[in-house]
Amino acid sequence: MMDSRYEIQQRGGGGGGSGNSGQSWGSLSGSPALTGRQSRRRKLQPRPADFKLQVIIIGSRGVGKTSLMERFTDDTFCEACKSTVGVDFKIKTVELREKKIRLQIWDTAGQERFNSITSAYYRGAKGIVIVYDITKQETFDDLPKWMKMIDKYASEDAELLLVGNKLDCEADRKITRQQGEKFAQRISCMRFCEASAKDNYNVDEIFLKLVDDILNKLPLELPRKELSNSILSLQPEPEIPPELPPARPNLRCC
Numbered sequence: 001m002m003d004s005r006y007e008i009q010q011r012g013g014g015g016g017g018s019g020n021s022g023q024s025w026g027s028l029s030g031s032p033a034l035t036g037r038q039s040r041r042r043k044l045q046p047r048p049a050d051f052k053l054q055v056i057i058i059g060s061r062g063v064g065k066t067s068l069m070e071r072f073t074d075d076t077f078c079e080a081c082k083s084t085v086g087v088d089f090k091i092k093t094v095e096l097r098e099k100k101i102r103l104q105i106w107d108t109a110g111q112e113r114f115n116s117i118t119s120a121y122y123r124g125a126k127g128i129v130i131v132y133d134i135t136k137q138e139t140f141d142d143l144p145k146w147m148k149m150i151d152k153y154a155s156e157d158a159e160l161l162l163v164g165n166k167l168d169c170e171a172d173r174k175i176t177r178q179q180g181e182k183f184a185q186r187i188s189c190m191r192f193c194e195a196s197a198k199d200n201y202n203v204d205e206i207f208l209k210l211v212d213d214i215l216n217k218l219p220l221e222l223p224r225k226e227l228s229n230s231i232l233s234l235q236p237e238p239e240i241p242p243e244l245p246p247a248r249p250n251l252r253c254c
C-alpha cells in the first residue's frame with residue numbers, strides 16, 4: 001500500500017484515472033481478412049489524440065526537473081545529466097476519462113540566465129510543475145521567485161503543482177513535508193506532493209493528477225473543432241515559443 005506521506009493532496013473535484021503511453025488502435029471490425037505479409041503491411045493508424053496539452057516544469061538548477069520528465073516519458077533516470085540549456089521538451093500520450101491526450105512537457109533550465117528564454121513558454125502551459133529539492137534549502141527559498149515568474153508570464157487559469165523532489169534522500173532532508181504543504185496552502189489552487197525521480201515515486205501521479213485537474217476544467221463534451229478553436233490546439237507542436245503575454249495584474253503568491 002502507498003505510504004500516505006506520498007499521496008498528492010486532494011482539493012476536491014477531479015476524478016482519478018489511469019494513464020498509459022501506448023497507442024490505441026481503431027476497431028478491426030469490418031476490415032477484410034488479411035493474411036501473411038499483406039496483414040503486416042496494412043496496419044491501422046493509431047486513433048488521433050482528442051486533446052493536446054502543454055505542461056511546463058520550472059524550479060532552481062539541479063532540483064530534478066529533467067529527471068522527473070524523463071522518468072515519466074521514458075522511465076529512465078540519469079545519475080549525472082547535463083544541465084538544461086534553455087528549454088527542452090518531450091511528448092507522452094496518456095488516456096484519462098476515456099480521452100486520449102497528447103501531453104507536451106516543457107523542461108526549462110533552472111539557471112537564471114535563461115529566464116528570458118524560458119519565460120516565453122509559460123503562457124501556453126495549462127499546467128505548471130514547480131520543483132524544489134528537499135535536501136537543498138536554497139531551492140525552497142527560491143520558490144517565491146518562481147511564483148513571481150508564474151504571476152508575470154503564465155496564464156491565470158494554469159493548474160499548479162508544487163513538488164519536493166529527491167524523497168529518496170531522506171537522511172539529507174532539509175525541508176520538512178509540512179513546510180512544503182504550508183507553502184502550497186498559501187497559493188490559490190496549488191497542489192503539493194513529494195516525489196523521487198530516482199526511485200520512480202509519485203512521478204506518474206504528478207503528471208496524471210495535473211492532467212486530470214486540467215481536464216476537470218474543460219468542457220469535454222464539446223465537439224473537437226470547437227475545442228481546438230478555443231482552449232486546445234490540435235495543430236503540430238510549436239517549434240518556437242509562443243508570444244510573450246502581457247504582465248498579469250494580480251500576484252498569486254501571498
Ligand SMILES: Nc1nc2c(ncn2[C@@H]2O[C@H](COP(=O)(O)OP(=O)(O)OP(=O)(O)O)[C@@H](O)[C@H]2O)c(=O)[nH]1
Pocket residue numbers: 059060061062063064065066067068078079080081082083084085108109110111165166167168169195196197198199
Ligand atoms: N537522489 C536523487 N537524485 C536526483 C533525483 N532527481 C534528480 N536527481 C539528480 O540531481 C541532479 C540534477 O538533476 P536534473 O534532472 O538535471 O535537474 P534539473 O532541475 O533539470 O537541472 P537544470 O537543468 O540545471 O535546471 C542529477 O545528478 C540527477 O541525477 C532524485 O529523485 N533523487
